[in-house]
Amino acid sequence: MVSNADLAEAFFQLAESHPPGELRLALLRAAYAVFDNPRELDGVRRLPETVPLEVLPTMAMLRGCRGRDAVAAAAHRLAGPHRLRGSPTREGFLTAAEVSRVVADGGGLDPRHLRGAAHWHTRASDGAATLEAMARACLRRGATWGVVTDHTRGLACVNGLDAEGIELQRRAVASWNRRRGEELWVVQGLEVEILEDGRLDVPRTAREGVLLVAAIHTGLAERRDQTGRLVRALQEPGVWTLAHPRGRLFARRAGIRANWEVVFAAAAEAGVLVEVNGFPRRQDLDPTLIALAGGAGCRFLLASDAHHPRHLAFDATAVALCSQAAISREAIANFGPLDHLAAGRPDLAVP
Ligand SMILES: [Zn+2]
Ligand SMILES: [Zn+2]
Incomplete structure (x- = not known):
């Protein structure tokens, strides 16, 4: 065939x-x-x-x-x-049909059992829908908790949130949780930029009460080694997840170079989740690196990186990638309940 x-x-x-x-x-x-x-x-x-x-x-x-x-x-x-x-930029990606097949074959991981829908965007940055519309779509997919992660206004996203935008969204999240928090509890996150020196583009004062998803969006085409930049970012206060670690993009770029064993050991040590981004053009990490991270003792966050309610289904691609890497569901935060978010983070006010 x-x-x-x-x-x-x-x-x-x-x-x-x-x-x-x-x-x-x-x-x-x-x-x-x-x-x-x-x-x-x-x-x-x-x-x-x-x-x-x-x-x-x-x-x-x-x-x-x-x-x-x-x-x-x-x-x-x-x-x-x-x-x-x-082209090496097209290698190691699953087609949508392969995702369907891997998910149907199971291997212990079933997207229908996901409880947390994490890393999605709204109109407050570069998403297409409102917070309410995205939260309702998470609910329809069976999630019981969600983490909205709009971009901050840094180098990477001119439409990102500034301090006022963060505060407005905080109120919108609180309003949703007052009305519908028992069905789906939303936690405010931010997708922040890892700067050249490994610091983040948000001051420490802005990190209270939010989950930081840290990622590199600049210098992705450079061939120099970026291990140090990533390792320093993992030690920044408030970092919850290292998002799309390689920054690869299907048919466009292979992503950054780093000593991944060192990066994953640092993530495990710092207790920072390693993201598996299921956006079909990202698929970042791929199964080989997921297995390496699993072996280093990392835990994972599956992300749809949705910019539209329809995209929330992309977490199935992340499930398929983890299935191929033989990761257990215990190592994946999204299969667990909300309360694990609260561990060591009283500022999040998770119920
Ligand atoms: Zn991103
Ligand atoms: Zn994103």
């Missing part, structure tokens, strides 16, 4: 073999349509509607192949003027 992974990769390579233009764009759209389709297309009659019409003959030819080698050979015949080649 031809898997969506092989089919999508053939379309990515074909797209890159053509100069910029309509055809290249159509091939790229087809690649993403296949990559994001929740079912394997092998034997399916209806293609995703997002596959452009002009590439249907190419699609038919590739789908008619038997196996990966035949797909590669067919792609060679269809290639444009540039050479076909793979």
Whole structure:
């Protein structure tokens, strides 16, 4: 059979073999349509509607192949003027169909048992929905606690929260919890920037009563080693989770370089959770590094990194990545109750 992974990769390579233009764009759209389709297309009659019409003959030819080698050979015949080649920035990502299969196979981790929906954004920074709409969507997915983590206004996000915005959101969170906290308790978090020297872009006074999700969003394309920057950030007061540690982005960049054994040992030592970001274009960490972190004694936070209510389902991708790394549910904060957040943090006022 031809898997969506092989089919999508053939379309990515074909797209890159053509100069910029309509055809290249159509091939790229087809690649993403296949990559994001929740079912394997092998034997399916209806293609995703997002596959452009002009590439249907190419699609038919590739789908008619038997196996990966035949797909590669067919792609060679269809290639444009540039050479076909793979890219390390596309390696080690699960297609949506692979996520569905891994989740269905189980392995002890079931997204339906997740209790905490963590790391999501609202209109207060770069999200598409209000806090209320996101909280209601968390509830519909069966969560009993949630952590909203809008960006701070630093280098990484011009639309981020300033001190006044943080205070306004604090009131909105309190209002939700007064009315509906028994169904879903929301805790205010902040996605803060790890600066060049490993400090954070928020003063200590602004860290009271919030959970900090710390991440690197700048200098991601640089090839220098960033171990020191990460290790210093892990020691900053109030850091709850190290978010999307590598900063990789599908088909765009491989992410930062670091000595991950040292970083994970420091996270375990500091009691900082290591995030598994399920946003399909991030998938950060990948299973190999998740297993390394697990071996170092780290605990994990699964994040959808949702910027829209629909994106909350991306925590299933994080579940699939952890399943592949054979992580137990006890090591994942989202499968536990709310009260673990309160440990050592009386300022959070968790009930
Ligand atoms: Zn981020
Ligand atoms: Zn985020």
